[in-house]
Amino acid sequence: MNPTASVDVARAVEPHEVDKALEWEPRVGEASWWQTRQSRESLVERLLGLFTDPGAGLTRDKTRRRGLGKLLDWLEGQPGETWQDRWMASGVDDAGFEWTDLPL
Incomplete structure (x- = not known):
């Protein structure tokens, strides 16, 4: 293989292809x-x-054990039947990178 050789992989997208892509809805994930x-x-x-x-x-094991315990204690205080329900109800999914501020 010649490292200086290039291949043009880009191509124009036809308007009907864009329309077709917009027709597909993402699958709903399991709750x-x-x-x-x-x-x-x-x-x-x-x-x-x-x-x-x-x-x-x-020491690291104790820290992880303690952190997990605190997170699960906090999640148990959120409404919901499953861990996922509680996670979603807590608002952490919408908080982005700031989610760690919520349980603290």
Whole structure:
């Protein structure tokens, strides 16, 4: 392959192609799935298993455990039947990068 060679991959989009693309609506995502219905204990076990590095040291593990506990305590105070319901009701999804200010 010649690194200096270029290929023109851009092409003009025909107006009928734009109209066709606008006809498609995005699929509605599921509001609930098995992870959102887990008990707190099962959720903690699963998340700590995913995000805790045994080689990272006990202090880091305690910090993650404490942070997860605080977040779940806060979410449990939000209205809803599932973790996802509570997350959406809390407003954090609309808060963007500032979402961490809400549970604190």
